[in-house]
Amino acid sequence: MQPRNSRLNSSALRGAVDLAAVKAAGEAAQKAEQARVERARQAAAAEADGVAPQPALQLVIDVTEDTFETEVVQRSTEVPVVIDFWAEWCGPCKQLSPILEGLAEEYAGAFVLAKIDVDANQLIAQQFGIQGIPAVMAVVAGQLVPLFQGAESAANVRKVLDQLILVAEQRFGISGTGAAVAAPGEPGEAVAAQRPEDPALSAAHDALDAGDLAGAIRAYQDVLADQPGNTEATLGLAQAELLQRVEGLDLQAVRSAAAADPKDVEAQLRAADLDLVGGHVEDAFGRLVSTVGRTFGEDRDTARLRLLELFEVIGPEDPRVVTARAALARVLF
Structure with missing residues (x-):
């Protein structure tokens, strides 16, 4: 006889749904910003002390079939690698590539940009199933993460990159050099600790963790009323509403x-x-x-x-x- 234990409750569901992602959803962009601030501080301190700055991390690299294994697959175990598939004749590529290169510098090591000319590296393009360019994908811990195809604005690309960094950290434990979280006692710990908390968002998270689904939904809705583009609140609201819908279902x-x-x-x-x-x-x-x-x-x-x-x-x-x-x-x- 089958045990009659199929009735679900919110406490069980909170284990099935990754609620940790709610609190982490906005951290990728904040960490990138912290990294940029910290790099600037260290460079200024080094200049003041008369110390020659260390060579900058190579953030944009041209990749070929010969270097793909080393520059993309192996490197992806340490930092997310974003791949820009392009060609010289491609007009939209000439719009997108400078955006990607600029963001690679802006994110200061949170990811590495690998540029692949599809004309010169047709085998790679075939293996990735590239049917149109520009096409942008990523490799994290050796695994492919499709991103988008076609030209996009810098704002939209930035949103995609923030999500990629979050996925790399949450699922694979990989942070780029610039976005790494300092261990206790290491330089950079104070910078991370100074990130201000949003009281309204924290209250919504607390309600969700406590199982107060109705309260969490109201709190996330209040945050989104003031901040329509808040990623954490959007994710939190979607999860709270899901949990509320299935609570008590057989x-x-x-x-x-x-x-x-x-x-x-x-x-x-x-x-x-x-x-x-x-x-x-x-x-x-x-x-x-x-x-x-x-x-x-x-x-x-x-x-x-x-x-x-x-x-x-x-x-x-x-x-x-x-x-x-x-x-x-x-x-x-």
């Missing part, structure tokens, strides 16, 4: 209802939510993509919006989100 009953009637949109939404908090991310995304594909009108829009909400929970740069976005585009268009 796992077996939900899955049985979804299997019995694939056209029941609400049943598919509940099952997708439970898939996600149970760690079955691809199943959750696949279920909703299929629901979008088989529905029309308001039902289709409902399923599509829920899928976008779940993308927020996982993070836009997660490869599973990138894959699901492509699948969604195929069924929509």
Whole structure:
């Protein structure tokens, strides 16, 4: 007989959903800024003491098929490597490449930019499945992280880079030279410790950690009302709303209802939510993509919006989100 322990509660779900990502979501950009401030301080101190500055880290490198293993794969175990696929004849590449190079300097070692000429390195372009340029990808700890294709503004690229740095730190424990967090007692510790906390955001995090989902939702909404672009609050709100939706649901009953009637949109939404908090991310995304594909009108829009909400929970740069976005585009268009 199956044990009747399928009823879920918020405390169990908080273990399934990575709530640590909420508090860390905004730290990547802050660490990069701290690194830039610290590098400037150290350079000024060295100049005042008459000490010759150390050679700067090479932040932008040209990579070929011969150097790819060393410059990209091996280097990615120490720092995220962003790859800019370009060609001399590509007009949009000439707009994007200077932006990427400037941001590599601005981020001061939080990532390294590897430039690959697709004409001179066709084998690499084929292996990465490059079909159009400019195309930007990253390698972290030897694993590919697709980023975006086509020219983008500096502001949009900066958002993508912040997410990449977060993924590298959260999932692989990799921080670039400039973005590394100092160990206790090492130079730079004071800089990190001085980062001011947002009281409203901290209160929202505390409510979420305490299981006060309604209170957390209100608190995150208040933060977003004042700061619409706050990444931490957006992620926190998406997670709190997910936890609230699945609280008290019976796992077996939900899955049985979804299997019995694939056209029941609400049943598919509940099952997708439970898939996600149970760690079955691809199943959750696949279920909703299929629901979008088989529905029309308001039902289709409902399923599509829920899928976008779940993308927020996982993070836009997660490869599973990138894959699901492509699948969604195929069924929509």
